[in-house]
Amino acid sequence: MSIFRFPLLVWMGIGTLIISLGIRQSFGIFMMPISNYFDTGREFFSLAIALQNLLFGVFQPFVGMASDRWGAQKVIWAGSVSYGLGLYLTSIAIEPSWLYLSLGALVGLGLSATSYVIVLGAVARVVPAEHTAKAFGLTTAAGSFGMFAMIPGAQLLLSELNWQNTLQIFAMLCCLMLAFSCFIRCNSQTSKDQPEYTAADQTLSDALKEAFSNRSYWLIHMGFFVCGFHVMFIATHLPSYLADKGLPGTTAAMALANVGIFNIFGTYFWGVVGDKFNKRYVMTALYLLRTVVIAAFVIFPVTVETAAFFGSAIGFCWLGTVPLTSGLVRQIFGARYLSTLYGLVFFTHQLGSFLGAWFGGRIYDYYGSYEPIWWTTVVMAFLAALIHLPVDDRPIARHPATA
Template sequence: MSIFRFPLLVWMGIGTLIISLGIRQSFGIFMMPISTHFDTGREFFSLAIALQNLLFGVFQPFVGMAADRWGAQRVIWTGALAYALGLYLTSIALEPNWLFLTLGGLVGLGLSATSYVIVLGAVARVVPAEHTAKAFGLTTAAGSFGMFAVIPGAQYLLSDFNWQTALQVFAMLCGLILAFSCFMKTKPATTPAGQAPEQEQTLREALSEAFHHRGYWLIHLGFFVCGFHVMFIATHLPSYLADKGLPATAAAMALAYVGIFNIFGSYFWGVMGDKFSKRYVMTALYLMRTVVIACFVLFPVTVETAGIFGGAIGFCWLGTVPLTSGLVRQIFGARYMSTLYGLVFFTHQVGSFLGAWFGGRIYDYYGSYEPIWWTTVVLAFLAALIHIPIDDKPIVRQPATA
């Protein structure tokens, strides 16, 4: 299937992710201006972002269940409202503690209802199984394009206006997500043709089946590492580069490179997942991350090496999403994918919480990011090994007897 023949729902999902994840990935460049405004250390902002990611994950299984039951449209519409409200209230916050409720709680809820789990769950219902990883890769790449498009715009708003104005503009952008959701109506809880056994499966049975599958828990562990990586880098790379004496534009450009190269990387890894065993492709991806991060830590940090790192890590940044969601779809089917992948994504967000928080905690304690950088290298190598023993064969269920 050509990508140009994907249903309209896929393209509306892409538009949703461009805005939702583009805004989310820009929060790292707000650390220093917001910390300066409220006269707090980096750990405070890091904790607010960490809480956002943790709640992003906590809400995920519940919004996934809601999407499986009532469809993606209502969930995305609700999430867009929460996202916009959280951004606006953050921009008018009078006390730093407000950020835990606004940037942490409301934005976390908005993200959970407008990002990968909901969008990919909807896509899985309209795209044939043999093209799932490709469709997931293209949809995932959209979030990266958002990163490429939004971060330079955010940097411009910060330079020419202030961080409050930037967040208010982002709040208005969430209105476009409301418009896109109008075209994302799906039939709740449908079952693909030819999969009669799934039709009779209840949510409780699906959860029990997944919880007793060893590969499902290995998928959780691998995605935990992914979350730790991406949120540590997205949150702390700008500050790390500033500590090395690089201008703010270098950090914005490095993150923009992460976004633009991930457009190609996400689609590439998705296509590879359709052609080869997804678990082995995941192993290759994490081995690449291991090498890229280790080289970045070992070599001198300059504007050029920051850009190269952004491009290299971007190529394997969110390639885990089409592969991880594809594994869940491949093993357990599409019927309860939003719920099962939502639980996996919760584990991802636990990793994101720790990555964002520990980055600030370790910096404030040691005055250096070096220990956390080497931790990410070790975790990347372990994640590469974790995926090898996963049994990725689709579960064969016996038809229910009358």
């Protein structure tokens, strides 16, 4: 199936992700103007963003269940309202404590209802199973494009306007997600080779029991935990690591920019490969590539050139795990409760993200060096490669219940 033949729902989902994740990635450039406005230092803003990310993960399974029960359209609609309201309340805040509710809780809820789990769950119901990974790769890559494109726009608005007006413009962008949600209606399609059996008759409770009793589901959780650990450790601590090596701040900015650019191409690439080859072996190859890339970065001298190459190489396999992981869950358990089951896996990813950011600082303070945590990420990448080998990716056969 050509990408140009994907249903309208896929393109509306892509538009939703560009806005939702693009705005999210721009929050860092608001730290200074908001902190200076309230004259409280940076800690309170950082805590609000940390709360947002934690609740993003906590809300995800429940929002996924709501999507499976009432449909992605209603969930995205509610998430867009929560997202826009959170941004607007932040723009008119007169006390810094408001940000914990607005930028933290409301935006965190909005993100969980307008990001990958919900959109990919909707996409899975309209794209045949044999083309799922490609569709997921394209959708995830579009979200990466939003991350790359929104930050310059936010910076331009901040230079011309104040931070309050910029956030209000972002709140209005959430109305576009509302419009996009009107076209996200699911008419399930299944592959002739991979029928959904009696998934339509399966209850949510049955689906959860089935997944939690499945060893492969837990292996997928473990692999995605490693991904979260990698992503947040690198995103949080790479600038400090490069600064410790005596490199200028522009080096970290360039490396992270390369992550964003190469992530766009890499995510779609891994999605396409996941449709052509066994997804568990593709996942193993991806994590082996991460193992080599991170180990090489630690072994070789850290220079401007090696930092740029590391950003490009790690960016190529940065979010390639998303279409493959969600594709595996869909392949094994079907599309009916994908938002719930993948939402739980995503929560595990967020736990890994939390620990990656925290342990990075903890280990540095204890040892006075990032070397131990870098080698830990190498070992974890290799273990994640091995973890996916025993995954049984055969679709579960369900049979009609007898009267």
